[in-house]
Amino acid sequence: MNEKQFDIMKNGKGFIAALDQSGGSTPKALALYGILENSYSNEEEMFTLVHMMRTRIITSPAFTSEHILGAILFEQTMDRKVEGLYTADYLWEKKGIVPFLKVDKGLGELADGVQLMKPNPELADLLTRAKEKNIFGTKMRSVIKEANPEGIKKVVVQQFEVGKQIIAAGLVPIIEPEVDIHSVDKEKSEAILKAELLRHLDSLSENEPVMLKLSIPTVDNFYAELINHPKVLRVVALSGGYTMEEANEKLARNHGLIASFSRALSENLSANQNDEAFNEALKEAVQKIYAASIA
Known part of the structure; x- marks a missing residue:
């Protein structure tokens, strides 16, 4: 494990940029960026276009370690290059930003009020390539869609089982049991989830650090125990469908919780912008998310 990167993630000021839209969410991400589905005819062309979008973000002068601690990549992004370097190497060597990788294969069907991760038999190979x-x-x-104790327990059990496999491969897992922001019993789900997370965190050894990525809680500072837990490297928040303005306003009320936003980061970016307008829009978003993350 890279100790300098570990220290940045534990003690640095800033947020994590989520640039990890996968096959299912890529068309929507491109559409929001101004590239409609009739602009490409197959998956390869689609992934090339989204890599161009991500490259434009990553190489922007607004995308720096002054405000951004890490960036989460999709597998296709990891395997492609930015200005002659593999994306993770470009992030770290040129920007000083810590690279992460999305490793799940999407969600299963809704059962017991939750959607577990789909089986991932190729995970071991993916983790090996990630290290390389x-x-x-x-x-x-x-x-998590409903405050179903059995369902939430299954989510956390699965997340930590896979998390331990990731730790064994020499990587730090971000465990992400998202509570749907539209859930009618969101606050109750968060209470059940926190109890389950604390129980599993307490069972980890000292050399099994994890990160958590959670929906911004209904009750301000509700996740303080998780943020301060000795086994937790960092707790980050997803925007979950909130606009950037909404997400930042809610995030700023939660001390120690930092952003890991995707759509909220890029919502004002467009393929039709010239470089000056694009960089200015990204700079504004980065500064606003950073301010909310250090509040």
């Missing part, structure tokens, strides 16, 4: 590409950590997402 100088990735620091990983991210994997489940979703």
Whole structure:
């Protein structure tokens, strides 16, 4: 493990940029960027276009370690290059930003009020390639729709089981049990989730650090125990469908919780902008998210 990167993630000021839209969410991300589905005819062309979008973000003068601690990549992004370097190497060597990788294969069907991660038999091979590409950590997402104790328990059990496999491979897992922001019993789900997370965190050994990625809680500072837990490297928040303005306003009320935003980071970016307008829009978003993250 890279100790300098570990220290940045533990003690640095800033946030994590989520640039990890996968096959299912890429068309929507491109559409929001101004590239419609009739602009490409197959998956390869689609992924090339989204890599161009991500390259434009990563190489922008607004995208620096002054405000951004890390960036989460999709597998296709990890395997492609930015200005002659593999993306993770470009992030670290040129920008001083810690690279992460999304490793889940999407969500299963809704059952017991939750969506578990789909089976991932190729995970071991992916983790090996991630280490070879100088990735620091990983991210994997489940979703909680209802305050169902059994369902939430299954989500956390699965997340930590896979998390231990990731730790054994020499990477730091970001455990992401997202609570749907539209859930009618979101606050109750968060209470059940926190109890389950604390129980599993307490069972980890000293050399098993994890990160958590959670929806911004209904009750301000509700996740303080998780943020201060000795086994937790960092707790980051997803925007979950909130606009950047909403997400930043809610995030700023939660001390110690930092952003890991995707759509909220890029919502004002467009393929039609010239470089000056694009960089200015990204700079404004970065500064606003940073301010909310250090509040």
